[in-house]
Amino acid sequence: MSSGTVAIVGATGVVGREALTILAERGVPAEKVRALASERSAGSSVAYNGTSLPVTPATPESFAGVGLAIFCASADAARSLVPHAIAAGAVVVDNSSAFRLDESVPLVVPEINGGLVGAPGGARAGLIANPNCSTIILLGALEPLRRAFGVRAIDVATYQAVSGAGQAGMDDLVAQARAFGRDSAAAPAFFREPCLFNVFSHDSAVDPDTGLNGEERKIIDESRKIWGDPTLRVTPTCVRVPVLRAHTQAITVELERPARESEVRAALGDAAWLRVVDDRAANDFPTPLKASGRDEILVGRLRPDPSERETSGAGPAMVFRRWSLLASGDQLRKGAALNAIQIGGLAGVLPAALEEQVGVVARS
Numbered sequence: 001m002s003s004g005t006v007a008i009v010g011a012t013g014v015v016g017r018e019a020l021t022i023l024a025e026r027g028v029p030a031e032k033v034r035a036l037a038s039e040r041s042a043g044s045s046v047a048y049n050g051t052s053l054p055v056t057p058a059t060p061e062s063f064a065g066v067g068l069a070i071f072c073a074s075a076d077a078a079r080s081l082v083p084h085a086i087a088a089g090a091v092v093v094d095n096s097s098a099f100r101l102d103e104s105v106p107l108v109v110p111e112i113n114g115g116l117v118g119a120p121g122g123a124r125a126g127l128i129a130n131p132n133c134s135t136i137i138l139l140g141a142l143e144p145l146r147r148a149f150g151v152r153a154i155d156v157a158t159y160q161a162v163s164g165a166g167q168a169g170m171d172d173l174v175a176q177a178r179a180f181g182r183d184s185a186a187a188p189a190f191f192r193e194p195c196l197f198n199v200f201s202h203d204s205a206v207d208p209d210t211g212l213n214g215e216e217r218k219i220i221d222e223s224r225k226i227w228g229d230p231t232l233r234v235t236p237t238c239v240r241v242p243v244l245r246a247h248t249q250a251i252t253v254e255l256e257r258p259a260r261e262s263e264v265r266a267a268l269g270d271a272a273w274l275r276v277v278d279d280r281a282a283n284d285f286p287t288p289l290k291a292s293g294r295d296e297i298l299v300g301r302l303r304p305d306p307s308e309r310e311t312s313g314a315g316p317a318m319v320f321r322r323w324s325l326l327a328s329g330d331q332l333r334k335g336a337a338l339n340a341i342q343i344g345g346l347a348g349v350l351p352a353a354l355e356e357q358v359g360v361v362a363r364s
């Protein structure tokens with residue numbers, strides 16, 4: 001079953017442009033793609049597969065003939081325009097936080113709970129939410145361990161790229177780097193803190209009662225919803241680093257069933273959406289630069305909790321409950337645009353040529 005036009009709402013932003021790149025890479029013809037943005041972008045154009053697409057302002061009337069509408073805009077824009085897209089018959093995948101915790105809206109990572117798309121209350125209801133990028137990378141990295149051994153608790157520290165805050169975040173870091181190259185300085189224009197040569201607590205608002213920032217709250221709530229485990233223990237610390245693209249995470253996971261290193265490595269290695277980068281001799285592990293532009297999430301630096309090793313000895317037969325690892329994932333791709341396009345594939349509303357290619361992330 002397929003397919004109308006694919007509309008990208010927010011086509012001028014970093015996620016929207018990545019969605020266009022993926023559609024073009026996978027052979028969707030320009031006439032099947034509609035680029036929408038705000039009034040500010042009226043009359044502009046975006047690059048598409050060697051040509052350009054006109055950008056038109058998104059209005060309630062923009063969705064006639066659209067099979068899949070991928071929203072890559074603000075939560076406010078999604079709240080006001082998504083009902084019109086659904087009413088016009090489109091399946092909507094929304095990248096914003098507007099509907100993620102709405103009980104009637106599936107929150108989907110295809111490799112984890114793709115079965116919800118098309119289930120009652122799923123795509124037929126017209127709206128699927130794309131999780132927060134950090135949540136997708138975290139649960140994507142841990143899903144094979146959850147399936148094989150169960151997961152009791154997660155500690156995670158994030159090292160998040162500035163593009164996670166959109167084009168304006170990238171512009172801030174680039175302006176500061178350029179100024180440094182000219183032996184001058186550029187004051188922060190978007191973030192409160194300088195990006196260059198700096199690391200700072202995530203720029204989302206901090207809840208005065210819990211001390212959690214918005215990004216940390218999203219990781220907790222969304223992980224529990226996606227894994228269907230309302231008591232899952234998740235302890236995040238979210239930090240912005242001077243990286244343009246791809247988020248990295250230092251994760252410690254506590255398993256339900258203690259496992260051998262060979263078992264944990266096999267579980268990670270068998271997951272088609274992951275790539276294990278773990279060469280201790282060469283000190284070769286996941287980095288954001290290695291993850292940038294890739295569909296897979298990189299995982300590595302795998303090791304058991306050293307204190308468990310100290311109390312229980314070592315050896316290939318030893319089992320451990322707590323494991324640490326590093327993950328790096330391109331948050332514009334698997335953390336946003338690719339995940340949304342995969343969902344469109346599961347819903348059967350992509351142009352036919354694309355459907356087979358995006359059901360599950362392929363190992364390249």
Ligand SMILES: NC(=O)c1ccc[n+]([C@@H]2O[C@H](COP(=O)([O-])OP(=O)(O)OC[C@H]3O[C@@H](n4cnc5c(N)ncnc54)[C@H](OP(=O)(O)O)[C@@H]3O)[C@@H](O)[C@H]2O)c1
Nearest residue numbers: 010012013014015037038041072073077096164166167336
């Ligand atoms: N960046 C990430 O890593 C990431 C990851 C996961 C999810 N997300 C979510 O994805 C969404 C887009 O983020 P982004 O990083 O791509 O932001 P961005 O670079 O700032 O782009 C925002 C886009 O939204 C458009 N827009 C704003 N108001 C609009 C309106 N009323 N109607 C139609 N379009 C409107 C903008 O159009 P103009 O250019 O015309 O202003 C622009 O195309 C956000 O909800 C964000 O939370 C982002």
